[in-house]
Amino acid sequence: MRDASPKPLVQVTDLKMHFPIYSGIFRRHSGDVKAVDGVSFDIQAGETLGLVGESGCGKSTVGRALLRLYEITAGKVVIDGEDVASLPPEALRKKRPTMQMVFQDPQASLNPRMTLARIISEPLDEHTDWNDARKLERVYELMDAVGLNRRFANRFPHEFSGGQRQRIGIARALALNPKFIVCDEPIAALDVSIQAQVVNLLEDLQERFGLTYLFISHDLSMVRHIADRVAVMYLGKIAELSPRDALYSLPLHPYAEALLSAVNEPDPVRAATRKRIILKGDVPSPANPPLGCNFSTRCPRVFDRCRVEDPALRQVEPGRFVACHLYDQQTAAGPTGAPEVNERNQQGELQ
Amino acid sequence: MLTFTLRRLLLAIPTLLAISLVIFLLVDLAPGSPMSEIPLTVPPDVRQRMIEALGADQPVIVRYVLWLRQFFWVEPATLFDGWFGTTWAEGEQRILSWQSRSPVFTIIGQRLPQTLTVIGTAYLVGILIALPIGIYSAYRQYSLFDQGGTLFAMIGFSVPTFFSGTLFIIIFAVWLGWFPTKYDTQLVVNDWDSFIKQIQQMALPVMTLGLANAAAISRYMRSSMLDNMGMDYVRTARAKGLSERTVVLKHVLRNSLIPVVTVIALGIPAIFGGAIITENLFGVNGIGAALIGAIHANDIPMVQTLAFIFAVLIVLFNLIADVLYGLLDPRIRYD
Numbered sequence: 001m002r003d004a005s006p007k008p009l010v011q012v013t014d015l016k017m018h019f020p021i022y023s024g025i026f027r028r029h030s031g032d033v034k035a036v037d038g039v040s041f042d043i044q045a046g047e048t049l050g051l052v053g054e055s056g057c058g059k060s061t062v063g064r065a066l067l068r069l070y071e072i073t074a075g076k077v078v079i080d081g082e083d084v085a086s087l088p089p090e091a092l093r094k095k096r097p098t099m100q101m102v103f104q105d106p107q108a109s110l111n112p113r114m115t116l117a118r119i120i121s122e123p124l125d126e127h128t129d130w131n132d133a134r135k136l137e138r139v140y141e142l143m144d145a146v147g148l149n150r151r152f153a154n155r156f157p158h159e160f161s162g163g164q165r166q167r168i169g170i171a172r173a174l175a176l177n178p179k180f181i182v183c184d185e186p187i188a189a190l191d192v193s194i195q196a197q198v199v200n201l202l203e204d205l206q207e208r209f210g211l212t213y214l215f216i217s218h219d220l221s222m223v224r225h226i227a228d229r230v231a232v233m234y235l236g237k238i239a240e241l242s243p244r245d246a247l248y249s250l251p252l253h254p255y256a257e258a259l260l261s262a263v264n265e266p267d268p269v270r271a272a273t274r275k276r277i278i279l280k281g282d283v284p285s286p287a288n289p290p291l292g293c294n295f296s297t298r299c300p301r302v303f304d305r306c307r308v309e310d311p312a313l314r315q316v317e318p319g320r321f322v323a324c325h326l327y328d329q330q331t332a333a334g335p336t337g338a339p340e341v342n343e344r345n346q347q348g349e350l351q
Numbered sequence: 352m353l354t355f356t357l358r359r360l361l362l363a364i365p366t367l368l369a370i371s372l373v374i375f376l377l378v379d380l381a382p383g384s385p386m387s388e389i390p391l392t393v394p395p396d397v398r399q400r401m402i403e404a405l406g407a408d409q410p411v412i413v414r415y416v417l418w419l420r421q422f423f424w425v426e427p428a429t430l431f432d433g434w435f436g437t438t439w440a441e442g443e444q445r446i447l448s449w450q451s452r453s454p455v456f457t458i459i460g461q462r463l464p465q466t467l468t469v470i471g472t473a474y475l476v477g478i479l480i481a482l483p484i485g486i487y488s489a490y491r492q493y494s495l496f497d498q499g500g501t502l503f504a505m506i507g508f509s510v511p512t513f514f515s516g517t518l519f520i521i522i523f524a525v526w527l528g529w530f531p532t533k534y535d536t537q538l539v540v541n542d543w544d545s546f547i548k549q550i551q552q553m554a555l556p557v558m559t560l561g562l563a564n565a566a567a568i569s570r571y572m573r574s575s576m577l578d579n580m581g582m583d584y585v586r587t588a589r590a591k592g593l594s595e596r597t598v599v600l601k602h603v604l605r606n607s608l609i610p611v612v613t614v615i616a617l618g619i620p621a622i623f624g625g626a627i628i629t630e631n632l633f634g635v636n637g638i639g640a641a642l643i644g645a646i647h648a649n650d651i652p653m654v655q656t657l658a659f660i661f662a663v664l665i666v667l668f669n670l671i672a673d674v675l676y677g678l679l680d681p682r683i684r685y686d
Contacts, residue, residue, distance in 0.1 A: 069586055089595075096592025109583035111602055112682050123591040156681040172587070 007081075008042035009180055009212050010066070015039045015075035017058070017065045021287060033287045035061040037236035038075075040313065045179070048206065048213040050227030050244070052220055052259065056283065058236040059216045060104070063182040066214065067099050068092060079180055097127050097176035102202075104185040106165035110157035116143075116168055117153040123175045142171040145208075146201060163194035170201065174209070182214045187222060195219075199226055220263045224248055229319075232256040235294040236286055238313055241321040252322045254299050293325070301326060352677055355685035359670050370662045371422075375415050375655055383649045405449055418655065421446045426456055450650040458641060458653070459660070465536060466625040466637030473557040474622050477564025478615060484565070485572025485611075489580060490599060500569060507566025516559040516632045523555060530554045536636040556633040560626055564618070571614050575607040582606075609679045613672040620664035 016039075018032035036058045043049045051059045065072045068084050077084045080098050087095060103109035110119055120142055121135045130138070140150050146167040157165055166186060173181055183202065187195040199222055205211060217223050223230055224244060231241040232255065240253035251257040258277040265271040279298045284290050290297050296306040305325050316327040384407070389398055402408050409417075421444065428440035445454040488500040524532040530551050540549050579585065580603055588602045625639025638657065645653035677683045 064586075067590060069589060093592045093594065096590065101587075101590045103583050103587060105583055109587045111584040111588070111606065113606055113680070122588075122593070126591065126593050126597070158682045169587075172591070176592075 006045065009045040009080055010043040010214070011076070011078040012042070012062075012066065013040050013076040013078075015062065015065060015077060016073040017061050017070055018073040031287050032073075033285075034236050034289060035286055036065060037286075037289070039233075039236075039238055041231055041238065041241055043180075043212055043214060045212050046206075046210055047229065048215050048227045050223035050230040051214060051216045051233060052218060052223050052230060053233035054218065054259070054283065056286070057233045058286070059218075059233050060184050062233070063101065063184045063214060063216050066182055067096075067101055069101075094127075097123070098178055099180045099182070100173035100176070100178040101182045101184060102166070102169050102173050102186045105189050106162060106169050107157065107189075109169055110165060110172075112157060115154050115156055116148075116160075119157070119168060120172050120175055123172070127176055138175065139171075142174055145174065145205065146171045161194075162190050163197060166190060166194075166198050167201065170198075170205070174205065177209070178211070180212045180214070182216070184216045185218070186215075187219065188217065195222065202226065220260060232259060235283060235289055237294055237323065238321070239295065239323055241313065243319050246317075246320060252316060252320060252327060253295075253324050254301050254326070255295050258300075293323075352674065352685060355677070356670070356674055359673070363666050363670065367659075367663060367666060370666075371419065371659050372415065374658045374662065375418065376411070378651055378655050378658070379411050379414075407449075418446065418652070422656065422659065429454075429456070446652050446656055448645070448650050448653045450645060450648045450653065455653050455656045459638065459657070462625075462636060462638050462641045463623070465534075465635055466630070466639065467622065469534070469553055469556050469630075469635050469637065470560060470622045470626055472553060473560035473626075474564055474618065476557055476561040478568055480561065481565040481568035482572055482611075485569040486576055486599075486604060486607075488569070489573045489576030489607075492577060497573075500573070504566040504570050507562045507564075510562075512559050512563060512626070512629050513632060515562060516555070516629055519555050519558055520632075523558075533634040534636075536634075556626075556629050556635055559632075560629055568611065568615065568618075571611050572607065575610050576603060579603045579607045609676065612679060613676050616668055616672040616675055620661060620668050623664050624661050 015036055016034070017036040018034050020029050021031045021033060022028065023030045039058075039062060041049065051062060053059050061070065064070050066077055066079070066084070068077070068087075072085050075085060079095075082091075082095060084092065084095060084099070114122070117136065117139050120139045124130060124135045124138060128135075136153075139153060143150055143153065148164065148167050148171065152160070152164075157168065160168065166189075169186070186202070187198050190198060202213065202215075203226060206213060213226075215223060215226055227244050229241065229243050230247050232239045232247075232251075232253065234255045240247065240251065240256040242252070242256075247256065248260065251260050258279050261275065261277045265274050277300065279300075281298050284294070284297055290307070292308045293299070293302075293306040293311050296302050299306065303325070309325070311323045311325050311328060313321045313323040314328060316322050389401065393401075399408075406414065406417075425440050425443045425445055428443070429445060431437060432440050446456065447453065448455050448458060451458065484500045484503065488494075488497040491497055520532050523529050532555075534552050534556060535548075538545060538549055538552070540546050585598060585602055588598045593602075623638065625637045625642065627639035627643050629635070630637045630639040631643065642654065642657050644650075645657070673685075677685050
C-alpha cells in the first residue's frame with residue numbers, strides 16, 4: 001500500500017555543511033562553522049516547502065547545498081532519483097536543468113554585461129543544440145510567462161526595476177524546464193508592493209508548469225501564503241517541520257512558537273491582546289554550538305535533559321515533526337506514534 | 352558617448368594650457384642655465400651674442416608665447432608639410448634644442464622608435480605574464496600558486512630596476528652569456544640573423560621592465576577577479592549548469608577585465624615617457640635617455656617640450672580610459 005504513494009521529488013538525508021575555520025600562524029584547521037548540521041526532509045512533487053528561521057540559521061546554505069553550489073560535508077540529496085551530492089562534475093552539469101534557483105538579490109545575480117536575452121538564453125546554449133531563432137522564440141515565451149515586455153530583450157539588467165529583475169531571474173531559472181526550484185529569499189530585496197506580484201507569479205508558474213519549490217524566507221506571512229508545509233530552522237538544524245495550517249495555529253517547538261509570535265497582527269484589537277514571546281540572549285555561534293539542544297540557551301521551557309542531550313527530529317502528531325524533548329515525553333507516554341503511521345506520513349502527505 | 356568625448360576634449364584645452372605654463376615656468380625658473388657652461392675665457396660680447404642667438408635673453412613670457420606658437424602651429428605644420436609637400440611652415444622657427452641646435456621633434460623622432468620597441472614590448476610582455484597569474488591566483492586563492500604569484504609581485508614591486516637590471520646582466524650576460532649587456536641602437540633588422548640579435552639584445556631590458564609591470568598588473572587582475580568571483584551572478588552562472596571554463600572565462604573574467612583594462616590604458620603614457628633608469632642601464636638610446644641628457648645640459652626647450660608631450664599623453668589616455676570604461680561596462684553612461 002505504501003509503495004503506491006509517489007516517491008518524493010527531493011529527499012534530503014542528514015545534510016551537513018561545515019565551513020572550516022583556519023587560525024593561527026600556520027592556518028591550522030581549528031574548527032568548523034556548522035552552518036547546517038544534520039538536516040533531513042522530503043519535498044513531494046508539486047509541493048512548496050517553506051524554510052524559515054532567523055538570519056544566520058543556515059536556511060540559505062541549505063538551499064545552495066541542495067543544488068550543490070557548495071560541496072557538502074556529509075549527507076545525501078536525492079533529487080529526482082539521483083544523489084546530487086555525489087554526482088561527478090559532468091553528470092552534475094547535465095543534471096542542473098532539473099534543478100534551478102531564484103536568488104535573493106536580483107541585481108547582483110545577473111551579469112551586468114549581458115543583455116536580458118543573453119542571460120535567459122545562456123542555459124539554452126549550454127544544454128540544448130537549438131538554433132538562434134528557436135532560442136529567441138523560447139526567450140520570448142519565457143518573458144511572456146513572467147510578464148516582461150518582449151521589447152526589453154536587448155536591455156541590460158541595470159535598466160530594470162527590482163521586481164522586473166526578479167522576473168528576469170525567474171525566467172532564467174525556468175529556461176530549461178526545471179522540476180525543482182529553490183527560491184532563496186526571492187522577495188526579500190523587493191518593495192512590499194512588488195513582493196505580492198512576485199509571489200503570485202511564482203504560484204501561477206507552479207500551477208502551469210507543475211513546479212516544486214523550496215521557498216526560503218524570513219517573511220513568515222509570505223511563507224504562510226505560499227507554502228504547503230513549513231520547516232523552522234534554528235542554528236543549522238530543523239526545529240519543527242509541520243503542515244502550514246497546523247504550524248501557524250499551534251506551533252509545537254518553543255522556538256517556532258517564539259518565532260511565530262513575532263508575526264505582525266493587522267487587527268489592532270487582537271494585536272493588543274497578542275502574547276509575544278521575547279527570547280533572551282543571542283544565538284550561539286554555529287562554530288561552537290551548545291551541548292545538548294541548540295536552543296537550550298534561550299529556550300523559555302528548558303529543563304535539565306535539554307542541556308545534555310540533543311533532541312532528534314521526531315514525529316509527534318501525524319505529519320508534524322519536532323525536535324524537542326518536551327514532546328518526546330508525551331509520545332513516550334501516549335500510544336500515538338505507531339511506526340506504520342510514522343512511516344507513511346514521513347512521505348509527506350500533500351495538504 | 353560622442354558628446355562626452357568632445358566635451359572632455361574641449362575641457363582638455365584649458366587644462367593643457369595651464370599645465371604648459373606650469374611646466375614652462377618650473378623648468379625656466381629652476382637654477383642653472385646653458386650659459387653657465389660657456390667657458391669664462393669667452394669675451395662678454397661674444398657671450399652676449401650667443402645668448403641672443405639662442406633667444407635666451409627674451410623675457411620668460413615672450414618665450415612662453417613663442418614656444419606655444421611653435422608647439423601648436425609650427426611643429427604640426429612642419430609635420431604636415433613633410434607628409435604632403437605643402438609649404439605651411441616654410442621659414443618658420445621650429446623648437447630648437449639648445450644642446451644640439453637641431454629641432455626637438457627631430458630628436459624625438461629619432462629616439463621614439465627605440466623606446467617604443469623596448470618599453471612597449473616590456474609592457475606587452477608584462478601584461479601577458481600578469482593576466483594569467485592574476486586570473487589563476489584568484490581562482491585558486493591562497494593556493495601554492497597564489498602564494499608564488501604574491502611573492503613574484505612583491506619582488507617586482509619592491510626590487511628597483513637598477514638592481515634587478517644589474518642582477519639580470521650578471522646572471523644572463525656575464526655568467527650564462529646568453530644576451531649582450533648593452534643594447535645596440537645601430538642594429539638594423541633586415542634579415543633573420545639580425546632579428547635574432549635584436550631579440551637577444553632586447554631580452555634583458557624587457558625582462559627588467561616586464562617584471563615591474565607584471566607585478567602591478569597581476570595584483571590588479573587578482574583583486575578584480577576576487578571581487579567578481581564572489582558575486583551572485585557567478586553563482587547564477589554555476590546554477591545554470593555552465594562549465595567551469597565558461598563561468599570563469601566568460602562571466603568572471605570579462606567583468607574583471609573592465610578595471611584592469613583602464614589601468615593598462617593609464618599606463619601607456621609611461622611607455623612613451625621611456626624608462627630613464629632602464630634605458631641608461633642597458634644603453635637604450637630612447638626618450639628617457641634623451642630627457643636625462645637634456646636635464647644634465649640645461650637644455651630648457653627640450654625638457655619643456657618632452658614634459659609637455661608627456662602631459663598631453665596622460666590627459667589623452669585618461670580620456671581613453673574613461674571612454675573604454677563606458678564602452679565595456681553597460682552600466683556606465685556618460686550622456
